[in-house]
Amino acid sequence: xxxxxxxxxxxxxxxxxxxxxxxxxxxxxxxxxxxxxxxxxxxxxxxxxxxxxxxxxxxxxxxxxxxxxxxxxxxxxxxxxxxxxxxxxxxxxxxxxxxxxxxxxxxxxxxxxxx
Numbered sequence: 292x293x294x295x296x297x298x299x300x301x302x303x304x305x306x307x308x309x310x311x312x313x314x315x316x317x318x319x320x321x322x323x324x325x326x327x328x329x330x331x332x333x334x335x336x337x338x339x340x341x342x343x344x345x346x347x348x349x350x351x352x353x354x355x356x357x358x359x360x361x362x363x364x365x366x367x368x369x370x371x372x373x374x375x376x377x378x379x380x381x382x383x384x385x386x387x388x389x390x391x392x393x394x395x396x397x398x399x400x401x402x403x404x405x406x
Contacts, residue, residue: 293335297332299331299345300324300327300328300331302342302346303327303331303345303349304320304323304324304332305326305367306350306375307323307349307350307353308323309349310350310362311348311353311354312348314353315353317393318359319402326352326357327349329402329405330345330349330352330353330357331345331346331349331404333348333352333360333382334348334349334382337369337370337376338372338376339376339379341344341378343375343376343377344376344377344380347380349381349385354394355392355395355396355397356398356399356401357399357401357402357404357405358395358400358401358404358405359392359395359396360397361398361400362387362391362392362394362395362398364365364386364387364388364391365383365387365391365392365395368382368383368387369383386398
């Protein structure tokens with residue numbers, strides 16, 4: 292891991308622990324870091340590179356479902372690579388419904404389903 296990657300992971304870890312303590316309260320620090328690292332790579336796989344957008348993406352993995360991006364409607368928004376990544380991250384809320392997010396949470400394969 293490069294120093295920049297380590298800094299990003301530290302940032303995401305700190306954000307989760309400070310801003311969303313309820314989503315990580317029962318998880319050991321090394322496991323939070325492992326999951327955050329998976330999330331960073333997953334976000335980057337969608338072309339998301341800005342630290343703020345990556346942090347938001349990983350937060351959704353912890354809050355909603357680790358594989359929320361596999362939901363058809365959410366995934367469709369994230370796949371529109373002609374739209375800047377930060378804008379796509381905002382659009383996943385305006386172009387999807389609460390029912391879509393509930394379905395993503397209900398149909399999750401969990402953290403074990405991610406590689």
